[in-house]
Amino acid sequence: MPRLEEDQARRALNVQWNLAEDYTRPLPRRVQKIFDRDRPLPPEDHFFYQNGLLGILQAHHDMDRLSAYVSYLLEEVSEGGVFVRMMAYPLEKGAGERLVASRPVFEHYRKRYWQDRLDQFRRIAPADEIELLDMAHGQRVLGQVPKINPLTLRLLNDLEALSDLSTPDFIEGMQKVLKTNFHFNPTLKQKDKLKEKVLAPEKANHKREPLDFITDEEVFRQMNVVSAEFNENIFLDQSEKSYDGKDPSSASVQPKSEVRQFMEKNYGPPILDPREESQILKEAAQGIHKDQHFLMTRGFFFDSQEIREALDQMEEDPVPEESLYWHPELNKEGGDSLSYRQRLMRRARIDNEAYIRDNHRQVHRAITILTEKLRSAIKDEVAQGTIYEDHGRLDGAIVWRTPVLSDNKVFFNPSQDEPGELIVDILLDSSASQLDRKERVATQAYILVQALQRVKIPFRVTSFQSQQGYTILKLFHDYGDRTDPHEVLSYFPDAANRDGFALRLVKAGMMRRGQAKNVLIVLSDGKPLDQRVGINVHSFDPRKSYKEERAIQDSAEQVRLIRADRVAVFGLFTGLEEDLAAAKKIYGHGLAYIKDIDRFAEIVAGLLQDQIRELR
Numbered sequence: 001m002p003r004l005e006e007d008q009a010r011r012a013l014n015v016q017w018n019l020a021e022d023y024t025r026p027l028p029r030r031v032q033k034i035f036d037r038d039r040p041l042p043p044e045d046h047f048f049y050q051n052g053l054l055g056i057l058q059a060h061h062d063m064d065r066l067s068a069y070v071s072y073l074l075e076e077v078s079e080g081g082v083f084v085r086m087m088a089y090p091l092e093k094g095a096g097e098r099l100v101a102s103r104p105v106f107e108h109y110r111k112r113y114w115q116d117r118l119d120q121f122r123r124i125a126p127a128d129e130i131e132l133l134d135m136a137h138g139q140r141v142l143g144q145v146p147k148i149n150p151l152t153l154r155l156l157n158d159l160e161a162l163s164d165l166s167t168p169d170f171i172e173g174m175q176k177v178l179k180t181n182f183h184f185n186p187t188l189k190q191k192d193k194l195k196e197k198v199l200a201p202e203k204a205n206h207k208r209e210p211l212d213f214i215t216d217e218e219v220f221r222q223m224n225v226v227s228a229e230f231n232e233n234i235f236l237d238q239s240e241k242s243y244d245g246k247d248p249s250s251a252s253v254q255p256k257s258e259v260r261q262f263m264e265k266n267y268g269p270p271i272l273d274p275r276e277e278s279q280i281l282k283e284a285a286q287g288i289h290k291d292q293h294f295l296m297t298r299g300f301f302f303d304s305q306e307i308r309e310a311l312d313q314m315e316e317d318p319v320p321e322e323s324l325y326w327h328p329e330l331n332k333e334g335g336d337s338l339s340y341r342q343r344l345m346r347r348a349r350i351d352n353e354a355y356i357r358d359n360h361r362q363v364h365r366a367i368t369i370l371t372e373k374l375r376s377a378i379k380d381e382v383a384q385g386t387i388y389e390d391h392g393r394l395d396g397a398i399v400w401r402t403p404v405l406s407d408n409k410v411f412f413n414p415s416q417d418e419p420g421e422l423i424v425d426i427l428l429d430s431s432a433s434q435l436d437r438k439e440r441v442a443t444q445a446y447i448l449v450q451a452l453q454r455v456k457i458p459f460r461v462t463s464f465q466s467q468q469g470y471t472i473l474k475l476f477h478d479y480g481d482r483t484d485p486h487e488v489l490s491y492f493p494d495a496a497n498r499d500g501f502a503l504r505l506v507k508a509g510m511m512r513r514g515q516a517k518n519v520l521i522v523l524s525d526g527k528p529l530d531q532r533v534g535i536n537v538h539s540f541d542p543r544k545s546y547k548e549e550r551a552i553q554d555s556a557e558q559v560r561l562i563r564a565d566r567v568a569v570f571g572l573f574t575g576l577e578e579d580l581a582a583a584k585k586i587y588g589h590g591l592a593y594i595k596d597i598d599r600f601a602e603i604v605a606g607l608l609q610d611q612i613r614e615l616r
Contacts, residue, residue: 012051019055019099028067031057033074034087037134038127041116049109056102057095062167069171083178085130086159089137090170094163096141114138125435125493128531133159155181259468260295266341267472268297284504288546288554292501296473296509299490300342302349310350311357345492348438352489355439356446359597363443366601370451373605422457422517423479427506429524430463430474431497434574441523441574442491444600448521449477449485451601458511461488464502466530467495471502479511498546499528499586500554507562518567519608525575526583528555556586570607 032054070087073080100107117138126132129152136146136156146153158180162173264270270277277296285292338346356363392411401407426448434441445461452459461476472495476488503522510518528551546554559569570590573583584591592607594600 012047015048015051016055016058019052019059019103028063030067030070030074031063033070034066034084034091036085037130039120039124039131041113041120046109046113046116049106049113052099052103052106052109053092053095056099057091060095060098061091061170065167065171069174079182082130083174083182086133086177087174089133089156089159090162090165090173092137093141093160097163111142114141118142123436125432127433127529259470260293262468263295263470263472264297266339267295267474268299270295271298271475272296280505280508283508284501286504288550289498289501289504291469292471292498293469294471294473294501294505296475296505298476299474299492300345302346302490304484304486307346307349307353311353314350314354341494344494345490348492349490352439352442352491353486355443356489359443362597363447366447366597367450367454369601370447370605371454373601374451374455374457374608377605377609422519423511423513424452424457424459425506425510425518425520426459426461427502427520427522427524428461428463428491429497429499429522429574430465430491430493431525431529432465432493432495433497433525433527433529434493437574438491438493441493442489443597444523444572444574444594445476445488445491446485447597447600448604449488453485460511462506463491464497464499464505465493465495466498466501471498471505473502473505496530497524497528498530499524499551500546500558503555503558503562507558507565507567510567520562520567520569521604521608522569522571522587523574524571524583524586526571526573526579526586527575528552528586552582552585556588559586559588572604 035050035054070084073084077083096110100110115138117134121131121135126135132148132152133156136148136153137160139146140160146156148156155177158177162170162177165173272280277294281294284294389411390408394411401409426445428441428445449459449461458479459477460479463474463476465472474492476490477483477485506520510520512518528546530546530551562569568590569587570592571583571587573580573591573593575583580593583593590607592603594603
């Protein structure tokens, strides 16, 4: 270990030992895992609080038992890593409050830590339930009211209620919380082993000596628990299902119809009849997507006049620019008739409309440029595809060839390569990771829609997001619709994104006509991620989570299959630089990274023209 790292580690131990009043041993690494996070804060910025917290934790808890319990969850329980990280909330609450009470200077360090943590979520929305709970717990520490759904809030309340318990009572309390909120069903024999190895009282002659603790191997040897899975109650926010405090472990898993009701209530009624939906699902739900479902909806309608009035009011009385989910005026908007998620959707529409209004000159210029470029690209393609014969429709531009060259082939038949036979699909990644750039994504879609309408190219615009085994497709504009282009500004990022399944669904419903040329444009952050899938069924296997290389390869494969079916596909990258390499794997040569609205029209038109030529 480099000298600098050794000094830093020694300083950390000194802070921990000083607060623990025990210089005999370091904190077990298993216990430190409780506070591990996917997006950690820089340790140097919060050195004293993080190590002071670990020190006070050692002073008030039995580290051997905590370490054994962590090992038990990690090695024996499906989703055990998630449960281990949930232990952080009661432990931080209890230890943090004791730390502040004994060392008042740490109140500043604690508040600064959670303020920086919340700032992370303002930049990039919580990606999973742990980050959502982190956000809510931090809001409470800072005296704010958490903005999460009632059932997730109930879970946080259950966890934080364990903050003042002794170690054995804390572990027993965690078991009850897991049984109450998750499908967590240890057998009687397994409960006895847990009690014997983790919950049993200390032996009378036990002395606390350096590194003398119950080993993980001793715990593992006789422990075995059936898989623990998330109960979908965690995610069914605004559900009308009552909570009676009964242990749900013996109840059957909620039927899919209840999940479907939740989707329709929160995202909108279906627009496909059951037979159409079944046919599309049969074609799309294959391979790693075989257990998936989908809902196609037009969402909820917001009155354009009312939106304009809200915009005018915002201009007169500007509100602070904050992230969508915790806007201070959110609950005042839309009245009691809108659900919480509908108010979020309405707020997103207002934000997107405001962005268009604030940048109207750039947007109008981009629409004009793209319209002309499209007209030119289509005209060139039609001209190159025209076949002249000695009968049909006379082309006045070449009629001179008959008297001059004795060429009677100055007639053409209207081919299926005319402008109206170019068919475009636009697919918008509407996952929560797009939250901080929602206005930019919505604006790019708006420019495309305006230009396509002006050149009379049939097109369809759909967004997608995924949760609880469902992919929600929101249809903004269908082929041949005469809808207001502003409807696409109801774009609302939320939940996860199962890109491969969404691509299969869009292809299954794609309009194919004769020799028409189909083009699919995907606005995506290049980061497919759906870890929640299957968590409400007993067959859930965490290794099958749709993420990282597995999700990237699947999405890339779907793009290849669609291209093989003579559909031009290209992606407009809307994500972070760090995810650009993944997007390149998915879309290959058909990828564009556009940061500037002024260049949007030029680049998109160029890509579109190239893709059209590839389809000849």
